[in-house]
Amino acid sequence: MHVIVDLCVVPLGVGVSVSEYVTECQRIIEASNLDYAMHAYGTNIEGPWDEVMAVVKACHERVHECGAPRITTTLKMGTRTDRAQSMADKVASVEKRLGT
Numbered sequence: 119m120h121v122i123v124d125l126c127v128v129p130l131g132v133g134v135s136v137s138e139y140v141t142e143c144q145r146i147i148e149a150s151n152l153d154y155a156m157h158a159y160g161t162n163i164e165g166p167w168d169e170v171m172a173v174v175k176a177c178h179e180r181v182h183e184c185g186a187p188r189i190t191t192t193l194k195m196g197t198r199t200d201r202a203q204s205m206a207d208k209v210a211s212v213e214k215r216l217g218t
Contacts, residue, residue, distance in 0.1 A: 119167045122205055124194040126160035127177050129186030142184055143177040155205060160192070164205050167197075 129139045144161070147154050150173045152165040163170050174193065181189055 119197055120165070120202065121167045121170050121195050121197050122162060122164040122203075122208075123170055123174070123196075124160055124162050124192075125174060125177070126192040127181060128190050128192075129181050129184075130188040130190060132186050139181050139184055139186060142180045146176045146180055147173055153205065162205050 125143075127139070127143055129136055132139065144156060147156075147161055147163060150163075150165075150169065152163050152169060152173065154161055154163045163173060174191075178189055178191070
C-alpha cells in the first residue's frame with residue numbers, strides 16, 4: 119500500500135533548539151531513497167507503507183541514540199485505493215485551481 123505521511127519528530131528534554139535532531143532524521147529520510155519534502159514543521163514522505171514506517175522508526179531510534187530521553191511525534195497519513203496519487207499531484211491540483 120502506498121502512503122503519504124507528514125512526520126514531525128520533536129525531542130524532549132534536550133533544550134530549545136532541535137535542529138541537530140531534525141538533521142539526523144533528514145539524513146535517514148534522504149538515505150531511504152523515498153520521495154520527501156521537508157517543510158518548516160516536519161517532512162512529507164511518500165512510498166510503500168512498510169518502507170515509510172521503517173523510516174519513522176529509524177528516526178525515533180536515531181533521536182534517542184543522540185541523547186533525547188523522550189520524543190513526541192505527530193504523524194498524519196493518507197492512503198488511497200481508488201487511484202495513484204503523489205505529493206506532487208496533490209500540490210498541483212490546488213495550484214491548478216489557484217491558476218498558478
